[in-house]
Amino acid sequence: MPDYEFRCLDCKKRFDVFITYKDYGNVKITCRYCGSPNVQRHIGRVRLSRSTPDRLQSLADPASLNALDDDPKALGSMMRQMRSELGEDMPAEFDEVVDRLDHGQSPEQIDQEIPGLSDGFSGSEDMSTGLDF
Ligand SMILES: [Zn+2]
Incomplete structure (x- = not known):
């Protein structure tokens, strides 16, 4: 819920x-x-640059993100790992997105189906690494 x-x-x-x-x-x-x-x-902001450990920044490497474009499940597990690493409260949408990725939905599809999602994710300037749903 x-x-x-x-x-x-x-x-x-x-x-x-x-x-x-x-x-x-x-x-x-x-x-x-x-x-x-x-x-x-x-809407909680997804902050990466402020407190992101080095290994997370390597996770967010554009090259590896490109490889994830065709693999929503891998992207979902990466996002879940990011959250546990960051230890921050994520917006409710985060869980929803990860859940949908697990079910094989594309980020574009998720973006269309979750109202207000773009506000929460692409609204953060720090998310310019390719995770701008
Ligand atoms: Zn009031």
Whole structure:
């Protein structure tokens, strides 16, 4: 079940909302604390350059990434390895992407099917290594 993090623009508090991808965009999200409709989805950034260990940077080598283009499952396992190495909280989309890669979906297909995904992944300038879903 996807778990979206929102931030209230009025009281500035963060809260999580569980909604399905099907419902995303169809359900009205209001602040859990003050009831304000002025909420903004908070999307975790995938940061690579700031704290990425050397071995991860070698994993993100463009040449090896190109080789992964035709192998979604390998890409999925690489992303999973990256997350465990980084030890950071990844956005809910990350799990969804990895799961879909495991099932053989192409990054392009995943990008089309998950709303807002591009905001979370290609929105980070640090992800210019080819992982810009
Ligand atoms: Zn609020």
